[in-house]
Amino acid sequence: MSLLQHLSTTISSSSSAFLVHSNFNSRTKNVSLQAKRNSIFKCVAAVPKESQTAYKTNVSRNGNLAKLQAGYLFPEIARRRAAHLLKYPDAQVISLGIGDTTEPIPEVITSAMRKRSQELSTLEGYSGYGAEQGEKSLRAAIASTFYTNLGIEDDDIFVSDGAKCDISRLQVVFGADVTMAVQDPSYPAYVDSSVIMGQTGQFRKDVLKFESIEYMKCTPENGFFPDLSGVCRTDIIFFCSPNNPTGAAATREQLTQLVKFAKDNGSIIVYDSAYAMYMSEDNPRSIFEIPGAKEVAIETSSFSKYAGFTGVRLGWTVVPKELLFSDGFPVAKDFSRIVCTCFNGASNIAQAGGLACLSPEGLKAMHEVIGFYKENTDIIVETFNSLGFNVYGGKNAPYVWVHFPGQSSWDVFSEILEKTHVVTTPGSGFGPAGEGFVRVSAFGYRSNILEACKRFKQLYK
Amino acid sequence: MSLLQHLSTTISSSSSAFLVHSNFNSRTKNVSLQAKRNSIFKCVAAVPKESQTAYKTNVSRNGNLAKLQAGYLFPEIARRRAAHLLKYPDAQVISLGIGDTTEPIPEVITSAMRKRSQELSTLEGYSGYGAEQGEKSLRAAIASTFYTNLGIEDDDIFVSDGAKCDISRLQVVFGADVTMAVQDPSYPAYVDSSVIMGQTGQFRKDVLKFESIEYMKCTPENGFFPDLSGVCRTDIIFFCSPNNPTGAAATREQLTQLVKFAKDNGSIIVYDSAYAMYMSEDNPRSIFEIPGAKEVAIETSSFSKYAGFTGVRLGWTVVPKELLFSDGFPVAKDFSRIVCTCFNGASNIAQAGGLACLSPEGLKAMHEVIGFYKENTDIIVETFNSLGFNVYGGKNAPYVWVHFPGQSSWDVFSEILEKTHVVTTPGSGFGPAGEGFVRVSAFGYRSNILEACKRFKQLYK
Structure with missing residues (x-):
């Protein structure tokens, strides 16, 4: 293994914050890793000369990233x-x-992507930059398929390259000065993106939690729905149903409680419904089935687990125009600004696939x-x-x-x-x-x- | 025009910070727009009941987004x-x-995307989540095509959905506590993403600049290369060559000066080479042609303007493992963490297209x-x-x-x-x-x- 390969392995192999539980001495480990790298720099003959000097810039590492200590769970x-x-x-x-x-992926879907690819080689079928928020036809199809009669309109839908990416873009919208709550346990992207944006304090190894995050315990004892009477008010509440990882789906009554809790506190719910189509029971498929949710909730979802699009990359986020910050400014307007500035729309080929997904055959x-x-x-x-x-x-x-x-x-x-x-x-x-x-x-x-x-x-x- | 259409137009039509020049009274305009919206809420009968109450959450709007005042230039x-x-x-x-x-897009490229789409419908050809940093074969092809003999290795390359997206991801890596310089004029994503991350002060209407950003003037008088002797030290230096919008390409001598300037100051250059293949003259195609650049520079680039991929979405960023923060921590390791947490890789179909671009025929x-x-x-x-x-x-x-x-x-x-x-x-x-x-x-x-x-x-x- 060459030095460069070694460094590369080091780069991709750091352990997650939550992994600290099984690696209580991770701090020591990091130190020794660092020492190991330094010693390699000094003793391996094949190292290019400039590396041996180990020039460092004067740019400080982002303290929020340092808090993570750690790699994302799935890598x-x-x-x-x-x-x-x-x-x-x-x-x-x-x-x-x-x-x-x-x-x-079913043929009816890939054939649409093949067709779109082919059309890109023709004058008539070529398309360059699309609307950053997604193609009109796809936004309309998502609204009519998943939000029938819920008052969600085409322009409330923002098409994306996946729910995980949108979660981070939402965090960029919220910025460093908000507080957040998550279900415990929950999909790690919520907590990690919060740490990255500077919304949290340090990781506390005694309780295995980040400071300033409200962890809403979901266990068999409470039917995997948090006891909201014991939950502190936060600006943002991440809520995933059907839940990853517990598989629990909240009932209509529970979600009504959640929306009321958010409304009483003036909080914004970020509702992750990426597994809604997997429901067997008659629970709500969307938070917007709950009356009043449009004033307090964002919903993010994805084609990944519905159509096998984990590699194709296509999702969406609903930001209703009724959702307002405390000064009355529409959240959708800031989200649109971020989508335009930090993103350039999902791949047009993936969007063609998404549209085929929502045809009757798809x-x-x-x-x-x-x-x-x-x-x-x-x-x-x-x-x-x-x-x-x-x-x-x-x-x-x-x-x-x-x-x-x-x-x-x-x-x-x-x-x-x-x-x-x-x-x-x-x-x-x-x-x-x-x-x-x-x-x-x-x-x-x-x-x-x-x-x-x-x-x-x-x-x- | 319905109220909802009206709001939607409002959402997408805000003017850019730089546009303030032609809209000196934009502040007043915003106020009157707000008043207009409120009055509509009060008087239009078709408005749903919940909108009339204009419920606001208690979540404060991100002050950094408020600084932009404004929409992205191209929308x-x-x-x-x-x-x-x-x-x-x-x-x-x-x-x-x-x-x-x-x-x-040339057939040789779209046929590879057609083929990949089709394969996704087969057991053997199906692929789900890929490496967040991109497919090995594509990373290798980018390294060997664009960085021959420059010491850039496959694992220094991070494949993405476009340079604009990577610029924002880099800003997330850097965080709020860095200072930055840009060429003036320059591609608006650098400044806007800096404002969004909280690196700047307010927009100063008297000089049409954001506080805390170092604007490096590029005019016919200086041959569109900044007089570095008059440039203040910043942590990050965004530099685009061939430049968008001026079209100027920096010479080898100028880039050598730039790298020396960065090294003397301990700064990190983010070098945007998205137009490198358009060069007629013998200027460097990559910042890494300059000796020592790997210790001070990141390079971002894109297939958008080479292969007509503005809608397909594919780009890449080079973060050499030699580039270190002041504490010795590799920048690439933090970038990889952000790519894993806030992104899930470029579309596999787009990556198949990228690989075809780099074949001899492509x-x-x-x-x-x-x-x-x-x-x-x-x-x-x-x-x-x-x-x-x-x-x-x-x-x-x-x-x-x-x-x-x-x-x-x-x-x-x-x-x-x-x-x-x-x-x-x-x-x-x-x-x-x-x-x-x-x-x-x-x-x-x-x-x-x-x-x-x-x-x-x-x-x-």
């Missing part, structure tokens, strides 16, 4: 998977970790793919149930949340990986209340799901 | 173009404003398209030369920078639009030193370029 899991493969080169590793889609095809993953979910749920585990989620989301009471979820993750070659996600990676759980993703080939479940049965019989 | 020009079309519905408007590509095809736009440039340069104007740029960039000494560039913009139905870009939109200039883009059909030049000749004969 860390990818790193551990890679390390496992190095250790067991012949292992048949099955990945039920990151939640990456595996089923091919919707049918998406439902079929979703149905396939839901069958996977049932298989995983049944497996862990049969082994006597308490299992949550699964019914309304492609994630199964398995309880290992009293155990460290990183230990469980490691044991499962070591003994079954199956990659899962440790619950504590999503926040301290995820400790003792492991998230099993239902995204995978059927044969892999069956094989993984067979191995789980061998391990836990 | 503002699009708005003025639309207003012109309303006034003259039958006018044959020719757009030489925003710099949007018009030539079809490179040849790109050079042909670039050659076509360069012929357009020559036609525009000759036209304005023949009319007795002082004309800059054009030789090494697809932009022609025409001098109208003593005139307001917004006035010139308006006169050209009114009398010839040709959209240009007012120089002052790029910074105060752009006053008295108009940028004419060479992106357009040949017939339109010839027609626009005919109209220029009629107007200025």
Whole structure:
């Protein structure tokens, strides 16, 4: 391994803030890594001369990034998977970790992307910069498909390259001077983007939380819906339903409570509905089904898990024009400014794919793919149930949340990986209340799901 | 026009900070707009009941966004173009404003995107989440094509959805506590993203500059290269060559000065080389041609203007592992963290297109398209030369920078639009030193370029 490769590995392999739980001495580790790098700079002959001097600029590192200490959760899991493969080169590793889609995209959708690609080679079909907010036809199709009769209009929809990207753009809109709440556990992008924007204090290793973030505990005891009477007022409330990672979907009554809570406090809800189409039960698919939500909520969603667009990159965010900052300024106007200045619209080819997704044939095809993953979910749920585990989620989301009471979820993750070659996600990676759980993703080939479940049965019989 | 349409127009029509020059009373205007909106809320019967109450959240608007006052330059020009079309519905408007590509993408490139789209419908060809930093093959092809023998390695390359998006991501890396310098005039995304991140003070209407930004004047008098002896030290120096909007390309000697200046000050250069392939003269194509630049520079670039990818969305940024913050922490490591947390990689279909661009046939095809736009440039340069104007740029960039000494560039913009139905870009939109200039883009059909030049000749004969 060359020095440059070594440095590159170092760059991509830092551990997540939440990982600190299993790496209590990460500070020491970082120090020794630094020492290791310095010593390499001094002793490896192949290093270019300019590197040996280790010139440093006078630009201070952004203190907010330093707070993270740490890498994003999923790259860390990818790193551990890679390390496992190095250790067991012949292992048949099955990945039920990151939640990456595996089923091919239905032809009706890819044929639209092929067609759009081809048209880009013609004078009539060529298109350059589009509206930063997305193509009109797609905005209209999203509004009419997902927000029928909810009073959401085409121009409330902002098309994007994915919900994760929009979460960061929303944080840029909010800036450093807001406070925020998250479900605990929750998708790590909410907390990490908040830290990056400077909304938080330091990470407190004693409680495994960042200062100034309100963690709303979601556990089996409260049915994975926070006890709002114990939640402090914040400016922003991130809320994901069906939830990643717990798989819990909030009921109409719970969301009515949430909207009332936001309204009483003058807070803005950022509602992540990226798994809404996975719901089996009759819970709201959108926060805008709750009366009055347009005045207090933003909703972000994505084609990633509906159409297998994790690599194609297409999502959207709804910012109703009724949503106003305290001075009366429309949030949508600032979001549009950020979209125009920091983004240039989603790929036109991906947008053509998105439009095909929302045709009658596309919707049918998406439902079929979703149905396939839901069958996977049932298989995983049944497996862990049969082994006597308490299992949550699964019914309304492609994630199964398995309880290992009293155990460290990183230990469980490691044991499962070591003994079954199956990659899962440790619950504590999503926040301290995820400790003792492991998230099993239902995204995978059927044969892999069956094989993984067979191995789980061998391990836990 | 319904209220909602009205609000939507308001949302997309705010004027740029730099536009304040022609709108000195913009503050008053905003106030009256606000009053107008309020009065509409009160008196229009069709307004939904919840809007009438005008509920406001208690979340304060981000003060940095408020500093902008203002919309991004190019949407503002699009708005003025639309207003012109309303006034003259039958006018044959020719757009030489925003710099949007018009030539079809060569077949060799779109066929690769078609193929990738099709493969996404197969089990073998399907791919989900890719590496956030881009596909290995594309990173390698970019390194070997654009940075041959410059010591830039595959893992120094971060593939993105465009240079504008990467500029904002870099600003997120730097955070609020850095100072920055820009060429004046320059591409507005540098200044706007700096304001958004909170790096600046307020906009000063007397000098048409933001406080705390160092504006490096680039005029015919200094050959469009700043007098560095008069430039204050800043943490970050944005530098675009060939320059948008002036079209000037810095020489090797000038860039050597710039790198020395950065090194002496411990500054980081963000070098925008999005037009490098348009160079006719023997100037450096990359900042990394200058010895030592890897310790002080980042380079961002794009397929937009090379392959007509303005709508497909693909770019890249080079962050050499030699570039270190003052504490020795690699800038690349923080950039990678932001790319992983706030972005999820460029569309896999676009990346397949990028790889095809860098095949021998793709490179040849790109050079042909670039050659076509360069012929357009020559036609525009000759036209304005023949009319007795002082004309800059054009030789090494697809932009022609025409001098109208003593005139307001917004006035010139308006006169050209009114009398010839040709959209240009007012120089002052790029910074105060752009006053008295108009940028004419060479992106357009040949017939339109010839027609626009005919109209220029009629107007200025």
